[in-house]
Amino acid sequence: DVKVTQSSRYLVKRTGEKVFLECVQDMDHENMFWYRQDPGLGLRLIYFSYDVKMKEKGDIPEGYSVSREKKERFSLILESASTNQTSMYLCASSPGWDFIIPSSNTFGSGTRLTVV
Amino acid sequence: QKEVEQDPGPLSVPEGAIVSLNCTYSNSAFQYFMWYRQYSRKGPELLMYTYSSGNKEDGRFTAQVDKSSKYISLFIRDSQPSDSATYLCAMSGVKLSFGAGTTVTVRA
Numbered sequence: 534d535v536k537v538t539q540s541s542r543y544l545v546k547r548t549g550e551k552v553f554l555e556c557v558q559d560m561d562h563e564n565m566f567w568y569r570q571d572p573g574l575g576l577r578l579i580y581f582s583y584d585v586k587m588k589e590k591g592d593i594p595e596g597y598s599v600s601r602e603k604k605e606r607f608s609l610i611l612e613s614a615s616t617n618q619t620s621m622y623l624c625a626s627s628p629g630w631d632f633i634i635p636s637s638n639t640f641g642s643g644t645r646l647t648v649v
Numbered sequence: 650q651k652e653v654e655q656d657p658g659p660l661s662v663p664e665g666a667i668v669s670l671n672c673t674y675s676n677s678a679f680q681y682f683m684w685y686r687q688y689s690r691k692g693p694e695l696l697m698y699t700y701s702s703g704n705k706e707d708g709r710f711t712a713q714v715d716k717s718s719k720y721i722s723l724f725i726r727d728s729q730p731s732d733s734a735t736y737l738c739a740m741s742g743v744k745l746s747f748g749a750g751t752t753v754t755v756r757a
Contacts, residue, residue, distance in 0.1 A: 537692075542690075566744070566745075568747075572657075573657045573749050574749055575653075575655070575737060575747040575748050575749040575750050576693070576737065576739075576745075576747040577747075578744060578745070581744060591744070623692055623693070625745075634681070634741075635681050635683045635695055635698035635741065636695065636698070638695070638741075638745065640692035640693050640694070641692055642690075642691055642692045643690075643691070643692050645690075
């Protein structure tokens, strides 16, 4: 069964800390995505990557960075966590086609981050 | 203006009722139209998707797409308490664009 695994289900961090959220996929997918999900706002794309060491800004990249050193791993970094980054973070992956085929796009279970 | 608009609800219906959900969108380039279901504390799971205008049925679920009006719908017939979840519409081009999600509660 294909899988996208996010390393932590729940995290509590202090304001100003550097935070790493990790995502690993075992499907050999080229594309990987980081979203945040907030009530009433749905899923918003933070960053995505279509290849190793490649990254593209999504709709809300401010305050975040990403790293993709290996094909299977995509990390989201909060350089200096703030309370407005308290949210559910979801990782996803899909094959590297021109557009996303729904049946091939897989989400992780999410990391609920609380910044205090 | 958001690319995808979806009423966040919440929506509460009695068991056995028809649940009607819809989204509007502005980008004509979208290729696929999807509905995801998300249970509490879980990631979204793909429920149904369509590629073109028209209807698609899968058991108690029917998805409709009207590209001329830029409007998509999801209907759940004979709703069950296990259908209680957040339903998100999404559309894809190079990336996915999501609606806000509608929280549905089916009362036993």
